[in-house]
């Protein structure tokens with residue numbers, strides 16, 4: 144009964160945040176780049192979309208602009224790393240910090256309410272059914288479409304080069320690929336997905352908040368770890384599927400925890416422990432066998 | 441205009457310049473290579489052999505001198521821009537392939553060496569057919585494992601595959617850096633035979649570093665020996681064919697380290 148109760152909310156959130164998990168998968172797993180920009184690019188997507196919608200811009204167009212902004216943010220992290228030779232973790236932290244101020248500037252304050260504005264979700268309010276159903280269908284369609292596009296992209300000539308950049312950079316460079324550019328583009332794409340998620344979620348929840356990205360990476364990593372424990376990422380298709388399924392399972396576990404008395408304020412701590420546990424268990428077992436092999440971590 | 445495919449003029453590479461660790465790895469190297477040359481390179485540890493290939497490929501930029509490939513001055517060109525001319529195989533079998541990607545994906549990546557990579561499907565049906573045909577040459581059964589990740593292959597299989605990958609799009613220059621050194625003797629012998637076959641078949645201009653002097657004398661039409669960043673011996677044609685291991689050792693044994701000498705095997709008396 145409890146499980147049935149939390150299923151809709153887990154599905155909705157799992158699918159909505161699946162784009163974040165896909166973005167993180169692209170950076171961490173495909174490019175082997177531990178990108179921390181996400182905590183800033185997620186609210187960036189929300190901030191840009193919210194501000195534009197608030198100013199009366201068409202919601203779909205606002206989302207497109209927000210996605211592009213995410214791409215720019217990710218590319219910047221890539222440029223800091225490849226051109227200025229700043230360590231990858233630090234490059235992400237720098238961008239994340241800079242984006243905090245940028246997001247405040249974009250919104251002009253700490254949050255923007257969208258309840259009285261027309262959003263991409265407005266038409267669903269007037270339907271005769273529970274709001275969950277159209278919202279879940281909407282996020283399902285978006286997530287499936289993005290996952291499919293990502294799968295196809297990673298099998299194109301350029302996509303293969305991108306994957307090789309994360310797998311064996313020296314090799315692919317000697318085969319004529321400018322790996323710096325590949326990294327910049329890949330991180331741009333990754334953060335574009337994250338910002339897209341932020342833009343859609345801001346509309347769904349009816350507001351954008353400058354703090355909405357805090358802990359996003361850790362939650363995304365938790366999702367990926369859970370997903371890959373269920374679905375061995377032997378192919379690109381399974382790798383992206385693991386991100387989507389993991390995102391749902393993570394939200395499900397969190398909702399369950401909250402129902403069972405976990406204080407919402409302890410949520411991020413619980414998520415952090417989840418990741419530590421998953422990454423740490425093999426160290427206790429003292430065997431490299433079955434060690435969670437997350438490239439980029 | 442000369443018909444050199446590769447020309448090095450006074451190429452010098454200094455590591456850690458201005459520090460206590462300063463090391464002149466290449467010292468005014470002049471080298472001209474004509475199309476079809478199959479050059480073996482020997483020299484003791486630290487002689488500068490790998491550095492020579494790295495400077496040619498653009499992994500390192502030289503501190504002095506000029507490098508021309510196919511009449512283009514590439515002295516300052518970054519590695520990825522030289523890829524259209526150059527294919528490489530390294531000592532470590534893991535270096536030449538992407539372990540997490542499938543055999544056919546690796547081949548496709550290599551086929552596009554130095555070319556524009558587009559948003560078109562990477563492993564097309566036509567390519568897959570071609571790869572399967574080409575892999576049969578290796579006689580390792582890899583043609584039936586196209587969709588398996590390369591990481592599952594043995595070192596010898598990976599190295600053979602890397603070698604094959606260099607010829608999917610024929611390079612102007614093939615650079616081999618002790619590419620059989622990490623393999624067991626039987627596999628090494630097979631890979632070196634494959635090398636010889638491919639180089640002859642495609643008339644590839646090749647520079648091959650080896651620690652095995654028998655190999656160095658047996659294969660190729662020209663042999664150079666490096667010592668302390670300089671070319672100490674450069675023999676070709678009949679002179680090379682008649683050279684024996686004993687002669688090289690008698691003349692230059694003092695500059696060769698034990699490893700190379702040990703690798704010579706029984707010397708003809």
Ligand SMILES: Nc1ncnc2c1ncn2[C@@H]1O[C@H](COP(=O)(O)OP(=O)(O)OP(=O)(O)O)[C@@H](O)[C@H]1O
Pocket residue numbers: 455456463464465483484485486487488489490491492
């Ligand atoms: N990246 C580097 N940084 C500093 N010194 C280097 C670097 N690469 C090579 N060297 C030094 O340059 C010299 C030549 O090295 P190189 O690798 O070319 O030798 P080699 O002839 O290939 O030797 P080996 O037979 O051991 O492979 C050595 O003294 C080496 O320590």
Ligand SMILES: [Mg+2]
Pocket residue numbers: 489490491617
């Ligand atoms: Mg070497």
